[in-house]
Every structure is written in C-alpha cells, then in structure tokens.
Amino acid sequence: MCGIVGYIGKKQAAPILLDGLSKLEYRGYDSAGIAVYNGEKINMSKAKGRLKVLSELTHDGATLPGMIGIGHTRWATHGAPSDVNSHPHFNETKSIAVVHNGIIENYIKIKKMLEGKGYKFVSETDTEVIAHLLDYYYNGNALEAVTKVMHRVEGSYALGILFAEEPDTLYAVRKDSPLIVGKSEEGNLIASDVPAVLKYTRDVYFIDNEEIAVIKEDSMKFFNIYEEELTKESTHIEWDVEAAEKGGYEHFMLKEVYEQPKAVADTLNPRLKDGKVVVEELNMTDEEIKAIKKIMIVACGSAYHTGVTAKYIFEGLSRIPVEVDVASEFRYRNPILDEGTLVLIISQSGETADSLAALRMAKEMGSKVLAIVNVVGSSIAREADSVIYTWAGPEIAVATTKAYSAQLVAHYLLAMKFAQVRGTVDDAEMETLVADLKRIPEQIEMLLGNREKIQKFANRYVAAKDVFFIGRGIDYAISLEGSLKLKEISYIHSEAYAAGELKHGTISLIEDGTLVVALLTQDELFKKTVSNVVEVKTRGAVVLSVTNAGNTDIEKNSDYTIYIPKTNKYFTNSLAVIPLQLFSYYIALGRGCDVDKPRNLAKSVTVE
Numbered sequence: 012m013c014g015i016v017g018y019i020g021k022k023q024a025a026p027i028l029l030d031g032l033s034k035l036e037y038r039g040y041d042s043a044g045i046a047v048y049n050g051e052k053i054n055m056s057k058a059k060g061r062l063k064v065l066s067e068l069t070h071d072g073a074t075l076p077g078m079i080g081i082g083h084t085r086w087a088t089h090g091a092p093s094d095v096n097s098h099p100h101f102n103e104t105k106s107i108a109v110v111h112n113g114i115i116e117n118y119i120k121i122k123k124m125l126e127g128k129g130y131k132f133v134s135e136t137d138t139e140v141i142a143h144l145l146d147y148y149y150n151g152n153a154l155e156a157v158t159k160v161m162h163r164v165e166g167s168y169a170l171g172i173l174f175a176e177e178p179d180t181l182y183a184v185r186k187d188s189p190l191i192v193g194k195s196e197e198g199n200l201i202a203s204d205v206p207a208v209l210k211y212t213r214d215v216y217f218i219d220n221e222e223i224a225v226i227k228e229d230s231m232k233f234f235n236i237y238e239e240e241l242t243k244e245s246t247h248i249e250w251d252v253e254a255a256e257k258g259g260y261e262h263f264m265l266k267e268v269y270e271q272p273k274a275v276a277d278t279l280n281p282r283l284k285d286g287k288v289v290v291e292e293l294n295m296t297d298e299e300i301k302a303i304k305k306i307m308i309v310a311c312g313s314a315y316h317t318g319v320t321a322k323y324i325f326e327g328l329s330r331i332p333v334e335v336d337v338a339s340e341f342r343y344r345n346p347i348l349d350e351g352t353l354v355l356i357i358s359q360s361g362e363t364a365d366s367l368a369a370l371r372m373a374k375e376m377g378s379k380v381l382a383i384v385n386v387v388g389s390s391i392a393r394e395a396d397s398v399i400y401t402w403a404g405p406e407i408a409v410a411t412t413k414a415y416s417a418q419l420v421a422h423y424l425l426a427m428k429f430a431q432v433r434g435t436v437d438d439a440e441m442e443t444l445v446a447d448l449k450r451i452p453e454q455i456e457m458l459l460g461n462r463e464k465i466q467k468f469a470n471r472y473v474a475a476k477d478v479f480f481i482g483r484g485i486d487y488a489i490s491l492e493g494s495l496k497l498k499e500i501s502y503i504h505s506e507a508y509a510a511g512e513l514k515h516g517t518i519s520l521i522e523d524g525t526l527v528v529a530l531l532t533q534d535e536l537f538k539k540t541v542s543n544v545v546e547v548k549t550r551g552a553v554v555l556s557v558t559n560a561g562n563t564d565i566e567k568n569s570d571y572t573i574y575i576p577k578t579n580k581y582f583t584n585s586l587a588v589i590p591l592q593l594f595s596y597y598i599a600l601g602r603g604c605d606v607d608k609p610r611n612l613a614k615s616v617t618v619e
C-alpha cells in the first residue's frame with residue numbers, strides 16, 4: 012500500500028524523505044514522488060517505477076532543496092501507475108501539495124463540483140480532488156481548510172499536506188489509514204509506519220481517526236475535526252533500526268524465516284509461568300471464559316490460515332465451537348454474533364481494512380473482541396477490547412513468515428488457557444502441552460539447519476507450472492499457507508486441497524510430473540492421507556511429503572520426504588510450515604522473482 016513520509020526541521024528534507032520512503036518500500040508501490048518548499052515555492056519530482064528512479068532524477072534529493080517536504084510511494088488504485096498519477100498532487104497554482112494513502116469514495120461527485128467551478132484536473136487519481144478542495148476552502152487558515160475537506164470527503168485517508176503560504180507547518184491527517192508522527196531533536200516527521208522514522212527517533216505519536224497533527228520544526232499540536240486541541244501521549248518504540256534492516260541476509264524474507272525461533276520464544280515465554288499459561292492481557296475473568304459459547308475468528312490471508320489451524324486446537328482442547336472466516340466475507344454476510352461470542356481478529360499489521368471493519372462490526376453487535384496483533388499501537392490493537400501482542404518484531408518482507416509463526420503460538424496459548432479454565436484438559440496433559448510448546452523454538456532452529464536439502468529440492472522444481480498442497484485437519488490448514496507462500500512469491504499456480512476432497516474434481520488436473528506436496532503430520536489421519544498420496548502417484552504426480560520423524564513408511568510412496576521433529580499433534584503447523592517457507596523462498600529465488608516485494612502485493616492492505 013502507499014507510503015507517506017514528511018519532514019520539517021533543520022536539515023535538508025529531500026534526502027530524509029527518500030530515506031524514509033526506502034524504509035516503506037516493503038509496503039509495495041509502483042511509483043514515487045516528493046515535494047519540498049524551497050523558501051519561495053513548492054518544487055516537486057515524481058517518477059513511475061522504483062524509488063531509485065526518483066533518487067536518480069533528483070540526484071539523491073539535491074535538486075529539491077528545502078527543509079520542509081512530503082514524500083510518497085504509490086500503489087495504484089485509481090489510475091494506472093504513471094508519472095502524472097504519482098503523488099504528491101498540486102492545486103492549480105501549486106501552492107498546496109498533498110500525499111494520500113487510502114481511497115476517497117466520493118471523489119467523482121467532488122470532482123464534478125470542482126470542475127463546475129473551473130478547477131482543472133491533470134491526473135486520474137482520487138487524491139487530486141483533495142488538493143483542489145483544499146484550495147477551494149483555503150481562506151488564509153489552513154487548519155480550517157483541512158477540517159472542511161475532512162467533513163466533505165468520504166472514505167479512508169492518511170494525508171500529508173504542505174501549504175506554500177504556511178511554510179513553517181506540516182499538516183498530517185488520518186482516517187482509517189495509518190499515520191504516525193515522530194518527534195526528534197533535528198526536526199519532526201510523519202510516516203505511514205514506524206521504520207521510516209526510526210533512524211531519527213523512537214518517540215512517536217499515533218494519530219487517531221479524524222485527527223489532525225499540526226507540526227512545526229520544534230513543536231506539534233493535535234486537533235480533532237472540530238478544531239479542538241487534543242492532548243496526546245507519545246509511545247516509545249523499543250525495537251531499533253537493525254530490526255528493520257537485512258542484517259547480512261540476501262532478503263528480508265530469509266532473515267525473517269530465521270528470526271522465527273526468537274519470534275516464537277518471545278511470544279511464548281512471558282506467558283508460560285510454573286507450567287501454566289498466563290495471559291494477563293486477556294482481560295477476562297474465569298467466569299467470562301467459561302461463558303464463551305462460540306469463538307469467531309476473522310482475518311485475511313495468512314492470518315486467516317492461522318485461524319483455520321486454531322479452529323482445530325480450540326475445539327480439540329477447550330471444546331468451544333469455532334467459526335473461521337475471511338474478513339472481506341464476514342463483514343458483508345450479516346453474521347450471527349452476540350454476547351456469548353468471542354471474536355478473535357488476527358493481524359500482523361493491525362491495519363488491514365477488512366479486518367478492522369470486521370472488528371468494528373463485531374463490537375457494534377455486542378461481542379467482545381480480542382485481537383492478536385504484531386504492530387504495537389496499530390488501529391486493530393487500539394480498537395479491540397483486549398490485545399495479545401505477538402512479539403515478532405518488524406516484519407518487512409511482504410510474505411509473512413515470523414508473524415505467522417508468532418500468531419500460531421498465540422492461538423496455542425489462548426486455547427490452552429481456555430482449556431485450563433474450563434477444565435477440558437487435565438493437569439498431566441497440560442504439563443505435556445507446555446513442555447512441547449517450550450521446545451518449538453529449538454525445533455524450528457533444527458529445521459532451519461536443514462535448509463540446503465530443501466534448497467536442492469526446490470532448485471529442481473523452479474520450472475513447475477502447478478503445485479498442489481494436500482492434507483487433512485491441521486495438515487489442510489498448513490497446506491493453505493504452503494500454497495499461498497509459494498504462489499505469492501514465485502508466481503507458480505498452486506492450490507491447497509483437503510486431501511479427501513481431491514477426488515471430487517481436482518484430481519483430474521494431476522498428470523505426469525505434477526508436483527504434489529503432501530502434509531502428513533496428524534498421526535490418526537496418516538493412513539487416510541497416504542491413500543490420497545497413492546492416488547496422485549498412480550496418476551503420475553511427483554510427491555514431496557512432509558511428515559513426523561519416524562513415519563518412514565511414506566518413503567515407499569513419496570519421491571522426497573522431509574521429517575519434522577516430534578511434537579504435540581496440535582503444534583505440528585509450527586514445524587511443518589518451516590520447510591514450506593524455505594521451499595517457496597528458494598523456488599522464487601531460482602525464478603529470479605522479487606522475493607521481498609512480489610508484484611501487485613502490498614504489506615499492509617489498508618484499503619478494501
């Protein structure tokens with residue numbers, strides 16, 4: 012999704028803007044631009060393509076001198092990626108420049124109104140209406156013009172705004188799209204996400220919905236849409252710059268795959284005490300936990316896949332019925348929720364538009380909302396009734412790995428906590444579960460040590476056209492994630508199937524040489540899935556099996572086998588997903604794909 016950076020201070024703005032934008036590249040973009048006020052007027056440079064095109068165009072910012080500016084990486088929604096559609100956008104006299112993240116839903120109506128008054132538009136974007144509308148309302152009072160625009164536009168927006176007539180002030184506005192303000196000795200910054208400001212400061216303010224930040228070189232004020240001043244507390248960001256850098260790895264994805272033992276341990280350790288699960292942030296009494304009638308898990312993409320796994324675990328351990336849905340479906344299907352339903356929203360970024368909308372809907376319908384979120388202070392974290400943070404640290408690669416693994420263990424903890432309180436698991440079993448849980452980080456470490464074997468296998472299949480992932484129960488949930496990982500970064504067509512469902516149609520696609528990845532980590536389903544493996548083998552498939560250590564029987568029917576260390580049946584996803592992540596990574600690498608920034612994808616999907 013689009014990225015915004017803004018700076019006002021004692022230093023040259025353009026290099027800071029370019030540097031900040033480079034830290035937001037992971038969000039996905041197709042063009043970039045910056046605007047800087049030089050003491051007389053606002054100058055602007057924009058270019059389609061990678062940020063380095065803009066850096067070359069501006070000689071690393073040298074052609075745009077000045078100490079206040081805004082910058083943007085665009086992920087096209089309205090109008091194709093092009094120089095002219097890139098942000099910032101100007102009003103006609105070039106005295107107002109705007110960068111925008113989000114979608115202005117009523118832009119056509121506003122555009123017609125403005126055109127009727129003689130305004131001329133140069134781009135196809137929805138954003139340009141904001142520049143002209145600000146011009147329309149501006150009467151010497153920028154704050155007033157900004158609030159009038161906020162009252163007029165519908166949709167989602169994070170905005171950075173420069174007024175040539177107020178060259179000592181940077182304006183930042185937010186509704187349903189993330190925006191933060193960073194406070195530093197050398198000047199102040201705005202950004203869509205924390206990594207963009209970390210080089211300068213760790214003290215940030217999260218702008219809330221329908222709030223405006225009025226930022227000067229050495230001060231900042233916050234207002235609501237009625238121009239009333241607000242008091243805000245800053246948040247100190249604990250993780251440092253290195254956490255958001257590659258640290259010697261070729262790609263962020265590989266680095267993050269390798270950070271999984273730590274991400275999992277950091278998420279687990281503070282919540283395991285004296286052989287018991289303690290989740291203080293849960294904010295629920297034992298009576299409230301006992302009163303849960305249903306759990307509704309809502310999320311998108313990989314986060315949704317952790318929910319599919321969690322259904323088996325919540326139902327198995329705590330005997331609470333669970334429904335899982337993708338947020339974009341859930342929010343429009345008039346679901347049945349009430350006080351007895353606990354809604355779980357899962358999100359790495361905490362800003363996913365559909366998940367946030369689902370959260371708000373669930374709250375309105377009277378359900379308690381618990382969020383599992385990675386980004387501290389994000390919208391979902393702030394709006395949920397309680398939040399359990401996954402301590403995975405900043406995740407930069409578009410394809411999630413360590414946040415996924417941290418989400419999985421957060422689910423395990425919750426399911427065990429509920430089982431503890433509801434008495435559905437006895438003390439001896441709980442002890443075994445806790446012991447197995449504690450071993451997961453070192454078991455992941457072991458699997459990572461096997462990366463060369465997986466790399467060799469992946470190298471043989473870089474030319475694969477279709478890959479099917481099959482499994483039953485939790486293995487089906489792992490298949491969903493394995494398949495998504497592969498297709499999103501390697502662009503190879505892939506599907507995940509419940510193994511028993513294959514013969515109801517999909518098996519007709521299996522032919523000589525089709526690659527099938529079979530997941531067989533659930534001992535009680537092992538024989539059943541082996542039958543499915545045999546079915547695809549007899550139709551010519553090449554089979555890669557992922558199974559538990561000791562299940563050597565599978566080698567008769569499988570071309571390659573990867574063994575995962577023994578763990579509890581509920582936790583196998585945490586281990587089996589590791590070779591699948593590495594497999595996808597090496598295939599994508601072999602195909603020359605942009606592993607960290609796959610085409611058409613964005614890290615934080617802040618629009619519907």
Ligand code: F6R
Pocket residue numbers: 311312313314315357358359360361362363366409410411495496499614615616
């Ligand atoms: C896939 C991936 C996405 C995200 C999804 C939800 O690798 O990263 O499918 O899982 O967009 O994002 P969050 O977790 O930020 O809500």
